[in-house]
Amino acid sequence: MRDVTLSVVALVGEKVAPFELGVVCQVFGLDRSEEGLPVHDFAVCGLRPGPVATTAGFAIQVDHALDRLETADLITIPAWPDAERPVPAPVAEALRAAVARGARVLSICTGAFPLAAAGLLDGRRAATHWQFADRLAERYPRVRVDREVLYVEDGPILTSAGAAAGIDACLHVVRREYGAATANALARRMVVPAHRSGGQAQFIELPVPAAGDGYGLSGLIDWMQAHLDRPLTVETLAARAAMSPRTFARRFKAATGTTPLRWLLDRRLQHAEELLERTDLPVEAVAVRAGFGSADALRHHFTARRGIGPATHRRTFRRPAQ
Structure with a gap:
């Protein structure tokens, strides 16, 4: 024990x-x-x-x-x-x-x-x-x-x-x-999500979309999760969903309670945390794999949202090799 x-x-x-x-x-x-x-x-x-x-x-x-x-x-x-x-x-x-x-x-x-x-x-x-x-x-x-x-x-x-x-x-x-x-x-x-993006607004008197109304974004969201390292923009995601950027952004927020870019930032930070805790990859490599592009960008977002830098997070939570 x-x-x-x-x-x-x-x-x-x-x-x-x-x-x-x-x-x-x-x-x-x-x-x-x-x-x-x-x-x-x-x-x-x-x-x-x-x-x-x-x-x-x-x-x-x-x-x-x-x-x-x-x-x-x-x-x-x-x-x-x-x-x-x-x-x-x-x-x-x-x-x-x-x-x-x-x-x-x-x-x-x-x-x-x-x-x-x-x-x-x-x-x-x-x-x-x-x-x-x-x-x-x-x-x-x-x-x-x-x-x-x-x-x-x-x-x-x-x-x-x-x-x-x-x-x-x-x-x-x-x-x-x-x-x-x-x-x-x-x-x-x-058997629950480790982190949910969005807020209470998604649960308050939202109309139920009609069948075929285009809210079926689960496949795209799974694809986004698997490709966090790519430079994903609203325009490229909208094209993949066969929607205009405005329609895609509106329907994504209706489905998840947050914007596509905020969702991506949350998932990228979570992926960066896992890489910092589970691997010995340099911070620069973690930044690339998590989709931030550069170590400076990762440090900026990590510190703004977590209150500490990625190096401090690694020293605090790094798990020793089994």
Whole structure:
């Protein structure tokens, strides 16, 4: 068994949404050391130990009270079904104390509400499910609610949208902590995408395209993924899809929630991370294989999006040869 790494706690209120709690348990609560994945010191805590009702009609047993937050490296808050009710003062106080001592916090869906009630989102960008974004903004006007993203990280706090976006946010934490290779391996184990481009807009009242309306871009997207090293432009991709550039860009965004060039940048960065972690290729060669063309271009985009340069990423996450 591998050594335990992070101490992770899931905080629940008087009621909990079982799917969102299950997301956190899947990512941080299972021992997958035999597969070479990290092991976490994981616990579920609440106001007090005892049974906690779920929104699905059954109860779970919570063994830890709020004092469990005092030693947590990462506090996760699944969807908070009692978002309309005042957050208990001890919960708000425990969250503030945890962040003050350096803990990180990740919320899923309405889990942003107790963070806002504790004042931890004041002046920060934050996400929640699109159905509750207006309510969060109205109740807590000092929070900069971003209605379009799947998740957003601002300082030590990461907030995410609906249930599936919680998976994205958890994998983002894994990627930050252990590198892309570990996040990708865990995503494969869970049979979910390691990274989704786009935002919540793709899930909000979009019309269903008629049959034959040209949205069948899956083949082209697979081809793009396999040819990231090529100089792909909207014009060349549109020609391959037999569309005008404007029509292609519109339909690509409708299908993926993002632009073709943003999608390519995300995938190229992810491929560069994998090459840095798994190979000894020089940065210049990584840049070419990932489609950036030059080491300078790779450094610019990598630093802008990841906060560190490619060489630092390699030193941090490079896996020794087996």
